[in-house]
Amino acid sequence: MSLDSTPKAIAGPANFVDERIGAGNFLKRNLRKVFPDHWSFLLGEIALYSFVILLLTGTFLTFFFKPSMGEVVYNGSYEPLVGVRMSEAYASSLNISFDIRGGLLIRQIHHWAALLFVAGMMVHMLRVFFTGAYRKPRELNWIIGVLLLTLALLEGLTGYSLPDDLLSGAGLRITEGVAMSIPLVGTYITFFLFGGEYPGHDVISRFYSIHILLIPGILLALISAHLILMWVQKHTQMPGKGRTEQNVVGAPFYPSFMAKSGAYFLFTFGVLALLGTFAQINPIWLFGPYTPADISAGSQPDFYMGFLEGALRLMPAWEINFLGHTLALSVLIPALVPMGIIMTGLALYPFAEQWITGDRSEHHVADRPRNNPHRTSIGLAAIAFYGILWLLGANDWISAKFHISLYTTTVVGRWAIFIGPAIAYFVTYRICIGLQRGDQEVLHHGVESGVIKRLPNGEYIEVHVPPAEDIAAHVLGKKRIPAIEAAPDGEGIPPKGARGPLGRLRARLSQTYSADTDAISLDGHHDGADGHHADGHHAVNGAAPHAGVGAGADKESTRSIGH
Amino acid sequence: MNSITARRRHPLARYAVLILALSLLGVVYALAAPVGDRADAAIASGKADDVAAGKDLFAAHCASCHGLNGEGSYSSGGGSGPSLVGVGAAAVDFQVSSGRMPYADPGPQAPRKRLPEWVNQDSIRQLAAYVQSLGGGPTKPSLESVDPSKGDPAKGGELFRANCIQCHNFVGSGGGLTYGKYAPPLNPATPTQIYEAMITGPQAMPVFNDTTITPDEKRDMIAYIVSVRQQTDPGGSGLGRIGPVTEGLVAWIVGISLLALAAIWITAKKRQVNHD
Numbered sequence: 001m002s003l004d005s006t007p008k009a010i011a012g013p014a015n016f017v018d019e020r021i022g023a024g025n026f027l028k029r030n031l032r033k034v035f036p037d038h039w040s041f042l043l044g045e046i047a048l049y050s051f052v053i054l055l056l057t058g059t060f061l062t063f064f065f066k067p068s069m070g071e072v073v074y075n076g077s078y079e080p081l082v083g084v085r086m087s088e089a090y091a092s093s094l095n096i097s098f099d100i101r102g103g104l105l106i107r108q109i110h111h112w113a114a115l116l117f118v119a120g121m122m123v124h125m126l127r128v129f130f131t132g133a134y135r136k137p138r139e140l141n142w143i144i145g146v147l148l149l150t151l152a153l154l155e156g157l158t159g160y161s162l163p164d165d166l167l168s169g170a171g172l173r174i175t176e177g178v179a180m181s182i183p184l185v186g187t188y189i190t191f192f193l194f195g196g197e198y199p200g201h202d203v204i205s206r207f208y209s210i211h212i213l214l215i216p217g218i219l220l221a222l223i224s225a226h227l228i229l230m231w232v233q234k235h236t237q238m239p240g241k242g243r244t245e246q247n248v249v250g251a252p253f254y255p256s257f258m259a260k261s262g263a264y265f266l267f268t269f270g271v272l273a274l275l276g277t278f279a280q281i282n283p284i285w286l287f288g289p290y291t292p293a294d295i296s297a298g299s300q301p302d303f304y305m306g307f308l309e310g311a312l313r314l315m316p317a318w319e320i321n322f323l324g325h326t327l328a329l330s331v332l333i334p335a336l337v338p339m340g341i342i343m344t345g346l347a348l349y350p351f352a353e354q355w356i357t358g359d360r361s362e363h364h365v366a367d368r369p370r371n372n373p374h375r376t377s378i379g380l381a382a383i384a385f386y387g388i389l390w391l392l393g394a395n396d397w398i399s400a401k402f403h404i405s406l407y408t409t410t411v412v413g414r415w416a417i418f419i420g421p422a423i424a425y426f427v428t429y430r431i432c433i434g435l436q437r438g439d440q441e442v443l444h445h446g447v448e449s450g451v452i453k454r455l456p457n458g459e460y461i462e463v464h465v466p467p468a469e470d471i472a473a474h475v476l477g478k479k480r481i482p483a484i485e486a487a488p489d490g491e492g493i494p495p496k497g498a499r500g501p502l503g504r505l506r507a508r509l510s511q512t513y514s515a516d517t518d519a520i521s522l523d524g525h526h527d528g529a530d531g532h533h534a535d536g537h538h539a540v541n542g543a544a545p546h547a548g549v550g551a552g553a554d555k556e557s558t559r560s561i562g563h
Numbered sequence: 564m565n566s567i568t569a570r571r572r573h574p575l576a577r578y579a580v581l582i583l584a585l586s587l588l589g590v591v592y593a594l595a596a597p598v599g600d601r602a603d604a605a606i607a608s609g610k611a612d613d614v615a616a617g618k619d620l621f622a623a624h625c626a627s628c629h630g631l632n633g634e635g636s637y638s639s640g641g642g643s644g645p646s647l648v649g650v651g652a653a654a655v656d657f658q659v660s661s662g663r664m665p666y667a668d669p670g671p672q673a674p675r676k677r678l679p680e681w682v683n684q685d686s687i688r689q690l691a692a693y694v695q696s697l698g699g700g701p702t703k704p705s706l707e708s709v710d711p712s713k714g715d716p717a718k719g720g721e722l723f724r725a726n727c728i729q730c731h732n733f734v735g736s737g738g739g740l741t742y743g744k745y746a747p748p749l750n751p752a753t754p755t756q757i758y759e760a761m762i763t764g765p766q767a768m769p770v771f772n773d774t775t776i777t778p779d780e781k782r783d784m785i786a787y788i789v790s791v792r793q794q795t796d797p798g799g800s801g802l803g804r805i806g807p808v809t810e811g812l813v814a815w816i817v818g819i820s821l822l823a824l825a826a827i828w829i830t831a832k833k834r835q836v837n838h839d
Contacts, residue, residue, distance in 0.1 A: 039830045080791060167807075274821075279817075281798065293725065297730050297746060298732045302810070404743075406742075
């Protein structure tokens, strides 16, 4: 018996299944699917695997959780609450924590997994954004991702409200306030949601259905669509040797990527188990049962809601009367505007970029963030905007722990929310340009070899060697950012797309968006040679065949920054 | 026996008893209070010597702000202090035993700090006796009235949540207030200090007198605070017990960092030698 033939015990059942399902061909084709190897391409899997763990631990929790606001007197093992009246939801959450074997561990893993689910989505999204991987043909998958992130926030909110503890009640109260502030329909929505006057007797069971059925169902469907689209459209790859728009360089799904991905699931599970074991999260027994009369200092939501909390804390107390209706702008603006700016901005960015650059072509090779400085700067400005709101969501702790006056944090935050993103934009832009110049330096001058030579005339020079082939290929993967044709023709008439106020704006944006990458070119052209670097130049010339690839080496317009 | 019984029922007997009692009181008062109005203080807070010793301590350590007779002072350049007439021995015990007074560096609020050399059980008692003698006020509670083991933590917890946590946080981790003031963490406070804080209302804190919260209820609250702060966190490290802020930090700094490192490790490979 040779090792090449399939053992009968496997071949038989496999054949039986294949004859009925016919998956053999599909698997044969897809198991060999190639995945590129780059650490940042695994970040999305943090979210995926956290979601799997959320489903499993969540199922365990549903076995023991009672989504009811009926009042009971606690009589469990947690001494400081014995005899206290509370909702059944809170009492059953306490029971899960103290009286059900492994309950506290599972609860904590569930909550940590929720944090890593959203955090994983965020880092994954940032990777996709900064490498331009959302570009055609992946815009729809990008929008699915934005939807997933939005739904995850809602899933989190409904989830941490369920135990009906005092902290979650604070979140519920804000939810009520936000719903109430919506013009015209606010009160109706509030009464519909809470089944009457706040807090009512329905909201926990309603949130329960939403949290364990509705949103997870939609999440599951969207995640499947997200993965299928990724599979069909194939993965993007970072620029490098032999990587083109037509191929994917990497390892096949089976066995290589499957092993890596499986290992990564175990890593995710391991980190979550570690956190769930050693770091206490959401200690509801310390918060006490919810009553609308009580509120604690330092009430914060989970981190992904922090930016909304911060917006609410920064907002001045504006309230206007419009045609006999009170508009609570102090709640409406912080609840809707930052969310709108961030989520709508994310969803529209691929299309806005296409409009500005006029680029309708497909992209499968990702950008290095430095090579599209304006995009990267916009991303960092958005991070600064989000980050400042997020930070100010904890301004009472900043005030208490660092002894800064609370009002000072608010006033500083109100300025920083406008100035911070501008500074982030400018600084990031300069850093990107600096990194590009560094790249150019490496290509033109080579890499310092550490060898010092003494010339016959007594001068010392350091020998530069050409960069390693793969690094050079990675750097040379830079592409020029396209721009629309905006220059007027011979008779002074601008082209079609650049007419009118909107057209002129578009032309201007387009010029700016693509501008500096023209000036900093990575071609192999190098003007002039200073005598004292003669040896280094000689070495660099050896790299010229690589460096010259694809870039117009003799272009007059090219300005060398090398010296 | 009969005669006493008869005279006891005499119409003037009640007045005679009243006069006798009053004069007895007067004599005792005159004997026990050689320094006049400080008798009640001496009775309430210790020996009469304490008042005299306390006055010396007061003059040395407190009078620069609170005035030579505890009448208070005001100067725009700092160094002003409120009148201490009527604040009581409890206020002195709280402020001095927690290191808040004497105030070293005037700011929005006196912080808890290390006790100066001269502060000990005796000097605090003497100082308290002197301040008590100025105009009465709440006195230091007995050890029994602050004993956590005699309180009901569950009942105290409800009172704590209704009255304290809006500034001091769920578990007494403290919190920020306006204009640089803050509600301090309750962990370092002794049961006596917690009780005294409630009856004297130090700094930004309101007074919770015995009609608002009865002494028994105060003891229940102390029982809750002490039981929760002594509790070993069942879920691992408590992360400072300040809620989701530190949890979010840990999720990013520990969780995401570890997983990013794992991703880098999994996808790392040696640079391959080119064979073609």
